[in-house]
Amino acid sequence: MNLFFHIGRYFLLLKRVFGRPEKSRIYLKQLFKEVDNLGVNSVWIVVIISIFIGGIMTIQFAYSMSNPIYPKTLVGLGTRDTLILEFSSTMLALIMAGKIGSNITSEIGTMRVTEQIDSLEIMGINSAGFLILPKIVAVVFIFPFLFIISVFFGLIGGLVTGPVVGVISVTDYLKGIQFLFYPYYVTFSIIKSLFFGFIVASIPAYFGYHVQGGALEVGKASTNAVVNTNIFILLFDLILTRLLLT
């Protein structure tokens, strides 16, 4: 019952988000600001996390395949495919839900409780469109790039860590990450990341837009938003994997 109420209200909000903009030029300005604020500012954390995870995965694959019956190339292959199929798309989206999502909820929620949203409405501005559309477009736009950056630095992480720790040689690793490469995996994950981008921007925006109360409620809404965003990311991961990868 409650869930249906929220889903209904979520789609009503989306309808307003995609209403006709008052002045496209200003929306465009907002969009650039959001790409910078939500996207560019997330690059560092993506790079750092991906390097570590790539390195750790390489070590773990190397250990679990230390039996000589496994060809050494499997280590690089395993690292690469795990990054592409799951980590750099889904896991990264979960992490970004925590960073970008909570940022969006608290920003919009604060604007709600301090009457800044009412203020926009009074001026005759479609507040939902003005505040949320640039965020959704920005996040959907940057997510594929974050995915590519993450895969790249994850592979670098493995390349550096594996040989340094001494579990695999540079040549074996490099051979592995080129072995049995299906470009479709990348296409698949980019499609996923577009969906996840939409979820990571729109669900937290919904939670922020409908906050009632004060600062405390904004905090609670942020937490709720992140939890729900994560659930929907996983749900869509399951659906898309079933649909696109059979």
Add this chain to the structure above:
Amino acid sequence: MIEIKNLYKSFEGQTVLKDISFRFQQGITNLIIGRSGSGKTVLVKSILGLLEIDEGEIWYDEKNFVKISQKERKALRREIGMVFQGGALFDSLSVEANVGFPLEMFTNLTAREKEKRIDFCLDHVNIEKTAYKLFPSEISGGMKKRVAIARAIALNPKYLFCDEPNSGLDPETATIIDRLIQDLTKEFQMTTIINTHDMNSVLEIGESVMFISKGEVWWEGTNKEILKTNNEKLNDFIFANKIYDQMRKDL
């Protein structure tokens, strides 16, 4: 002039506004007074269409707000300025950009013309040039209110709404803000509606006063008449503060 007729508003069966009728006149400060929780904010938000009313009519001069189309409503909103309780300035914009925002959004003024209009508005509320680049988090409560007023008058509105414009301010600053709103109302001949529970404001700028309690109108008149009234509910509200009781005795 704004006129409301037989206005009703409830939330999930709980009636907040009951059969309210009133005429807010142009060129004077119209006050809505009452205790916290009496329904002042709900009334103002209903008049503005931020809340949908259950029943009644709302007239902005010759336009019936309840009947006109969404498009006409939007057009009408360009003629409305609003000062919210906390100022509601946009956190991400500087003082100057806050005032410039409605101009940016709704006019095709050149950069120079915009600048001139921003100067004009901020000058009217006594904000100095040195504060133009500051952000809302960097200025005092009184200044926020003044910037909010400047933003509200940026598009030269016919109607001005203020929700508790001096709440959270010290008495001296509160009086300055009250006078400022009154002066602007006269200068630009706006229809101004102010929500307040502050008796100082009532006596200072209450050219037309409407007293509501539990969502009903109990008294209407002017600040000249208010101390002499026999209305029991209103007296309970006014004379909660002993100073005013003394003033009544002195009269």
